[in-house]
Each structure stands twice: as structure tokens, then as C-alpha cells.
Amino acid sequence: xxxxxxxxxxxxxxxxxxxxxxxxxxxxxxxxxxxxxxxxxxxxxxxxxxxxxxxxxxxxxxxxxxxxxxxxxxxxxxxxxxxxxxxxxxxxxxxxxxxxxxxxxxxxxxxxxxxxxxxxxxxxxxxxxxxxxxxxxxxxxxxxxxxxxxxxxxxxxxxxxxxxxxxxxxxxxxxxxxxxxxxxxxxxxxxxxxxxxxxxxxxxxxxxxxxxxxxxxxxxxxxxxxxxxxxxxxxxxxxxxxxxxxxxxxxxxxxxxxxxxxxxxxxxxxxxxxxxxxxxxxxxxxxxxxxxxxxxxxxxxxxxxxxxxxxxxxxxxxxxxxxxxxxxxxx
Numbered sequence: 001x002x003x004x005x006x007x008x009x010x011x012x013x014x015x016x017x018x019x020x021x022x023x024x025x026x027x028x029x030x031x032x033x034x035x036x037x038x039x040x041x042x043x044x045x046x047x048x049x050x051x052x053x054x055x056x057x058x059x060x061x062x063x064x065x066x067x068x069x070x071x072x073x074x075x076x077x078x079x080x081x082x083x084x085x086x087x088x089x090x091x092x093x094x095x096x097x098x099x100x101x102x103x104x105x106x107x108x109x110x111x112x113x114x115x116x117x118x119x120x121x122x123x124x125x126x127x128x129x130x131x132x133x134x135x136x137x138x139x140x141x142x143x144x145x146x147x148x149x150x151x152x153x154x155x156x157x158x159x160x161x162x163x164x165x166x167x168x169x170x171x172x173x174x175x176x177x178x179x180x181x182x183x184x185x186x187x188x189x190x191x192x193x194x195x196x197x198x199x200x201x202x203x204x205x206x207x208x209x210x211x212x213x214x215x216x217x218x219x220x221x222x223x224x225x226x227x228x229x230x231x232x233x234x235x236x237x238x239x240x241x242x243x244x245x246x247x248x249x250x251x252x253x254x255x256x257x258x259x260x261x262x263x264x265x266x267x268x269x270x271x272x273x274x275x276x277x278x279x280x281x282x283x284x285x286x287x288x289x290x291x292x293x294x295x296x297x298x299x300x301x302x303x304x305x306x307x308x309x310x311x312x313x314x315x316x317x318x319x320x321x322x323x324x325x326x327x328x329x330x331x
Contacts, residue, residue: 001253005246006176009238012139013168016146020162056097063093114259115266122263122323124255124312128248129267131308135210135244136271137278138298142168142234144282145217149230149291153223164231171235175206175242196254197316199247200309206243207309211302213237218295240302247309255320 019031052058070091073079079090102110118125146164150156156164182202213236220229252263286294312319 001250002176002179002246005242005249006172006179009139009172009242009245010169010176013165013172013238016143017162017165017169020158020165024157024159024162056095060095060098063095063098067092111262111265114262115269118256118259118263118325119266119270122325123319124316124323125252125263125266127308127311128252129270131305132244132248132267133270133274134301134305135241137274138210138214138237138302139241140275141278141282141298142237144279145286145294146234148283148286149217149221150227153221153291154227156227164227164234167231167235168238171238172242174235175239179243179246195317196251196320197313199250199254200313200316203243203247204306204309204313207240207247207306208303209243210237210240211299211306213240214295214299214302218292218299221291221295251312256325259325 018034022028022030022034052061074090079088101107119129120126147156147158147161150161150164179202186201213233216233216236217230220233248267249264252267253260256263285297289297
């Protein structure tokens, strides 16, 4: 999960870094051409080399293989399997998930309904969606705020502005390594009990990096201050966003088990909706409120939302106990 989250944020910084260089030296059309080429390559790689990992699918394939073996035995004249009391019975294996599989229309209906039902009925899903949505919106807001600030205050061209996004890549790499090793350290000292709340211990501290980075970016964005300072602030905020992103995915997966995909779909919907809205208001927000004021406003909201993991660390078990769905899955 750490590698997945790190790749998501690293790619988010890598895209404008590469795109700005492409636009500066060629044409904006090559942004789409290059992306299509890379995407097509990975589609082929995934199709040819990735293996199925879903348990129900693997079990179904295993049942089909065993049943085919029984068919070959019968074709050779060996019927049935000797059981107790000398009885011979024709054996075939069935998988429960195959028998319970509903129609395609009903499956689509459940897939659409369940995430939004969990969003409004599960407090954990709602508040985590709010928390991660704001973090993701800040991430996408930087697509507009970084060019605006560095072009206006530091005179950067499009390629130089794109190079600033390197800080997002560096921040994503650093926090990914930290996240992997911090769990190993916690396990070594037996600090991780087997509860979903254990996923939140580190993010209670690391989530502060996002508002710190936002305040830092806003109040060092003046032309009189070297460009490296707000650039480092972007990396700091990215590390905080990563911590939130990873904690939400892990906590929802640990809490909702087989319904984790629906819980994650709910927060993903909210996250991408807000992530799509924020870039639309970036220019107006930073122009009307001012660079320090706009970043401070966002940093203040982020600081308030830092309380979310703390509440769940102390009251998470009680909240999950009151959730009918979460309590059923726990047993």
C-alpha cells in the first residue's frame, strides 16, 4: 500500500514536470501522444504478465481444474470416489461465490448503491472521505498555484515552473521510504496491536506536515525570498498528503474487509470530485485573497482536519462497535 500510494503521488508530480518540458520544446499535443504510448505499453505488460490474485476467482479456477480431472477419470472408466461404508459417489466441486453470483444488472446496481450508502451511513467513511478529499484537493490545487506564484513572483517560464514539481516527487519518495521503515520499527518494539486504529498512530503526527507545508509555502512565496524555500514547502505538504492518503486506504481496508472496495470507492468519488473543483477556483482564490492569505486559509482547514485520526485512535473501537456493518465484519 505504501508503494502504491507513493507511486500515485510521485506520478502526480512527475506528470507536470515532464509535460512542461514537452510543451516548452515541442507542442502540447505531444503531452497526449506520449501519455497514450506509455499507457498502451503498460496495458500490454499487465495483460501479458500480471497474474490473477482474487481469492474467489482462484478458487473457482481450482474447482474447474479438479472437475476436469474427474471427467478424465470417468472417461477412462473410473467412476466416483470411494467414501465411507463402501459407498461410491460421483464427486464434483462447486464454489459458493459462483452460486451466489447475481445478474450483471444487479451487480452494477450494488456497486453503485453501496459506496454512497456507506458514505452517509458509516461515520468512519464520511469523515475519512472529508479528510482525504481536502488533502487531494490541495494536491491538485498546486497545479494552478505553483505556476501562478513562480511565474508572477520569480519570473519562471513554463519549463522552470514544471521543474518545481520535482519537490513533489522527492517528497513522495522520502515519505514512502519512511512509511515502510516506520512500520518495521513499530513491529520491532511491539507498538502495533492488531486493530485498524494501529494504522493511524504515525499519521497523527505526519498529517501535520500538510498544513505546515501550506503555511510555509504561502509566507515564503514573496519575490524577495529565494524560490527554493516555497519549493521545499511543496515537498513538505506532499509528505503530509501521502500520510493521509495511505492511512485512509489502510484503515478502510482493515475495517471493512470484503466491503473495503465500496468504502474506498466512496472516498475516491469524494476525493476526485473535490480534486476537480479546486483547480477551477485556484486563480481567483490566490489573486483575490493573496498568496499568503490563500495558503493560510487552506493550511488552517488542514490543521482542523488533523483532529480526525486522533479521534479515531481514541474512540475508533467504540465508533466501529456502533456501526452495524463494521461490527458484523469484525465477527
